Amino acid sequence: MPPYSIAGVSALLLSLGLVATPAVGLSTPIRRSTTECVSRCRVIPGDAKWPGPEAWNSLNGTVGGRLIQTVPVAHVCHDPSYSAEECQYVADNWLSAYVMTPRPGEFLSSWFQNQTCVPHTDRSTACDLGNYASYSLNVSGVDDVKAGLDFAQKNNVRLVIKNSGHDFYGKSTGKGALALWTRNLNHKEIIHDYSAAYYQGPALKIGAGVNGGEAGSFAAANGYRMVGGSCPTVGPAGGYTQGGGHSFLTGLYGFGADNVLEWEVVTALGDHLIATPEQNSDLYWALSGGGGGTYGVVVSMTVRVFPDGQVAMASLTFSVDSVGGVETYWQTVERMITELRPMVDDHGMVGQFLVTNDTTDLYALIAPDVTSSELSTIVSPVLSSMAVDGITPQQLGFRLYESHSYYELYARTILPHAAGGVLTPVTGGRFVTGENVAANATSLIHAMRATVEEGRFYVAAVALNSQGQGRLADPIAENAMQEDFKHAYLNLIIPAAFDWYAPWEEAHQLQDEFMDVLLPLYEEATPGAGAYLNEANWAQATAQDYHGDNYERLREVKAKYDPNNVFYGLTGVGSEAWAPDAEGRLCRTGITA
Numbered sequence: 001m002p003p004y005s006i007a008g009v010s011a012l013l014l015s016l017g018l019v020a021t022p023a024v025g026l027s028t029p030i031r032r033s034t035t036e037c038v039s040r041c042r043v044i045p046g047d048a049k050w051p052g053p054e055a056w057n058s059l060n061g062t063v064g065g066r067l068i069q070t071v072p073v074a075h076v077c078h079d080p081s082y083s084a085e086e087c088q089y090v091a092d093n094w095l096s097a098y099v100m101t102p103r104p105g106e107f108l109s110s111w112f113q114n115q116t117c118v119p120h121t122d123r124s125t126a127c128d129l130g131n132y133a134s135y136s137l138n139v140s141g142v143d144d145v146k147a148g149l150d151f152a153q154k155n156n157v158r159l160v161i162k163n164s165g166h167d168f169y170g171k172s173t174g175k176g177a178l179a180l181w182t183r184n185l186n187h188k189e190i191i192h193d194y195s196a197a198y199y200q201g202p203a204l205k206i207g208a209g210v211n212g213g214e215a216g217s218f219a220a221a222n223g224y225r226m227v228g229g230s231c232p233t234v235g236p237a238g239g240y241t242q243g244g245g246h247s248f249l250t251g252l253y254g255f256g257a258d259n260v261l262e263w264e265v266v267t268a269l270g271d272h273l274i275a276t277p278e279q280n281s282d283l284y285w286a287l288s289g290g291g292g293g294t295y296g297v298v299v300s301m302t303v304r305v306f307p308d309g310q311v312a313m314a315s316l317t318f319s320v321d322s323v324g325g326v327e328t329y330w331q332t333v334e335r336m337i338t339e340l341r342p343m344v345d346d347h348g349m350v351g352q353f354l355v356t357n358d359t360t361d362l363y364a365l366i367a368p369d370v371t372s373s374e375l376s377t378i379v380s381p382v383l384s385s386m387a388v389d390g391i392t393p394q395q396l397g398f399r400l401y402e403s404h405s406y407y408e409l410y411a412r413t414i415l416p417h418a419a420g421g422v423l424t425p426v427t428g429g430r431f432v433t434g435e436n437v438a439a440n441a442t443s444l445i446h447a448m449r450a451t452v453e454e455g456r457f458y459v460a461a462v463a464l465n466s467q468g469q470g471r472l473a474d475p476i477a478e479n480a481m482q483e484d485f486k487h488a489y490l491n492l493i494i495p496a497a498f499d500w501y502a503p504w505e506e507a508h509q510l511q512d513e514f515m516d517v518l519l520p521l522y523e524e525a526t527p528g529a530g531a532y533l534n535e536a537n538w539a540q541a542t543a544q545d546y547h548g549d550n551y552e553r554l555r556e557v558k559a560k561y562d563p564n565n566v567f568y569g570l571t572g573v574g575s576e577a578w579a580p581d582a583e584g585r586l587c588r589t590g591i592t593a
């Protein structure tokens, strides 16, 4: 970061949303809505019923001055706030989650940012809030949550819950919304001897804002491992675990949702509840896999943790050049996919790899509880099978690592590359079952080749088996984990390669290409396999598709705890009750849970 004067620093902090702009004196010109449905719609700035400065100031007073008016981080790239130096800093760090995710209001889905205030458009283009929430409430506890819920409902303001802002579908933001920003709920506590009928043993309690890196390192410092995501800035107690949560440890311990002991929640009606397998068990069930931002505001989460210990990791990288040609390259990719399956089925390993049109990088195959020399023996059949035309392990860039601690290995090898920043505008997702690979690997490889061959998309994959021979711990209790994910071997994520300075129409073309050309290829190769509700394209599936047989029960839980449909998120359970109008207001469709 370049040096700044004191005035410059405070201007930058202000611009980055690290300090609050006072809510006093806000004024937005009143205009009459052009929509006829305004009475059944949430209000947005400019509507006659948008709360005035006094109302916002009153809320600000109630919450001890922790109301923050949104100023998008990239406003310094646009007149009248333009600053070449500060804009360059924002542009340079656009892909750094460490810069974007700790800020109120910011969110990573560039599709839903819709270029209304980004560093890549001309400075003369106005910085518009677009889908940014208008205000964030920097939540410090239950009373703040209640105050925010109360204000939003009394004033007919859209309410969203925002933790890290990683959501692929922009569910943690919304035009004209008041965001309950949970990042500073950062309590962490090890409970060495949690005791209940459903579980006895070590547990970790975290506030809703603790991120995966913080939770994992805290658990490790206390001698434990937790099921957490590969990205350190994703929020375990937010959309990650509420949406299921896959991990490098899923082969041993299942999904994040399988390990929840307690949810501490404030409901839309303002009730402060604890949900466990025994208490408010319907809410516990729904929150554990039924999708984030849907049933209530999670204040804290308590999860089962496991003794830390030995872990090994293998990686390999190969390219068209290193294996000697395009056809050999794709044969090698196919063999890798086929041969990794027994690793995840029988040994509880989880792998992640990236496939482009000329390079494949299996950057992590994590094998808990074995040494690197044991792992070398276990994976030797994989290397033998991949030796198409005599390719050697050296040509495959094969490497081994090990550690006495899962988090230590993760932090050393994966974390530096996994922080994640603003997401490419178009991403799709698809599960692949082991049976799909056994029956139709050729179709899968055809789909992958078609995806990457022009360089417009690439394929990222997680290889895992949550129900394999390596599984050591059953779910704590019945939960709403996506059934399709339990049967998946691969979770494919299919992001577009996007030039941030390209015309925005190209994002729409990529969206059409994914939906109309690529997705059908995967559907043909993997009939009925589904997609992960947290890592797909916003347009490719509905809540009913994601939740299948659980859907009606989830709707019932939502109707019980959120009878007025305060919580809305695109693709979330009950989302059919709302749709945006032409100006972005959220309006009731008349369809209710």
Ligand SMILES: Cc1cc2nc3c(=O)[nH]c(=O)nc-3n(C[C@H](O)[C@H](O)[C@H](O)COP(=O)(O)OP(=O)(O)OC[C@H]3O[C@@H](n4cnc5c(N)ncnc54)[C@H](O)[C@@H]3O)c2cc1C
Pocket (backbone or CB within 6 Å): 108, 160, 161, 162, 163, 164, 165, 166, 167, 168, 171, 172, 182, 208, 228, 229, 230, 231, 233, 234, 235, 236, 237, 238, 239, 240, 241, 242, 243, 244, 245, 246, 247, 292, 293, 294, 296, 297, 298, 299, 418, 419, 420, 421, 423, 534, 535, 569
């Ligand atoms: C770079 C990157 C890496 C990822 N890696 C993984 C991975 O390894 N494994 C995996 O399973 N997923 C992964 N994901 C997907 C991730 O789990 C989802 O994007 C998830 O929704 C993020 O949750 P969040 O709370 O951090 O984000 P947010 O965008 O803040 O919230 C996501 C959703 O959860 C809701 N929510 C947030 N906090 C609360 C709360 N306190 N109470 C109620 N609802 C809340 C929001 O309203 C929103 O609907 C990754 C995503 C990205 C962008």
